[in-house]
Amino acid sequence: MEERQKFNGTGQGRIFKSPFLEMFTKTSHIIAMCTDIPIIITFLCLGVHFFPMPVWHIIGLYVIGMLSWSLVEYALHRWIFHFINESKWSKRFHYVVHGVHHEYPRDEERLFMPPLPTLIYAAMFFGMFYIFLGHYTFYFMAGFTNGYSIYAFMHWAIHAFTPPKRLAFLWKHHNMHHYRTQEKAFGVSSTFWDHIFRTLPPEK
Numbered sequence: 001m002e003e004r005q006k007f008n009g010t011g012q013g014r015i016f017k018s019p020f021l022e023m024f025t026k027t028s029h030i031i032a033m034c035t036d037i038p039i040i041i042t043f044l045c046l047g048v049h050f051f052p053m054p055v056w057h058i059i060g061l062y063v064i065g066m067l068s069w070s071l072v073e074y075a076l077h078r079w080i081f082h083f084i085n086e087s088k089w090s091k092r093f094h095y096v097v098h099g100v101h102h103e104y105p106r107d108e109e110r111l112f113m114p115p116l117p118t119l120i121y122a123a124m125f126f127g128m129f130y131i132f133l134g135h136y137t138f139y140f141m142a143g144f145t146n147g148y149s150i151y152a153f154m155h156w157a158i159h160a161f162t163p164p165k166r167l168a169f170l171w172k173h174h175n176m177h178h179y180r181t182q183e184k185a186f187g188v189s190s191t192f193w194d195h196i197f198r199t200l201p202p203e204k
Helices: 002-008 018-025 029-050 056-079 088-103 115-160 165-179 192-196
Strands: none
Touching: 029 056, 029 115, 056 088, 056 115, 056 192, 115 165
């Protein structure tokens, strides 16, 4: 029964034995929205309050940050989430961050990153970007988080709903990654970087 559920994408995997810890590995689109929107607003408010600048500069940094997410999305998915070797820690890391989703891709409670790791990742990216961008990072990170949020909701929609005609190619692209060729089709919200890095799945 379990193997059948994995093949069909139904069911739910278990990451921790502890029910308390397991609870923090699950979330919903409502909680994701209540996490992402305050992060975006906080970055914008901090930027405007402490480092005011012309509105067109703010918009430019925001849009650049939003578009930059697509490259990070591709890189994380290809080189971090799918990194695995024969070591025990590598297999465990892979299962926790991504493998459980591949086993049960229709588990709606694990289609979004839970709030705690979302905040940790946001702090990490902010620190890295601040080294190079300084105070511009506040506006950049607001757009970057917005880009992540678009990706997250697109990922949820792909697994949960029938595709609209204009976006059917994205549904097909991501499902090829899940059900046909896991070493291809790493983009979720866009196929652009799969074109650039030549990781498009076979057309047939």
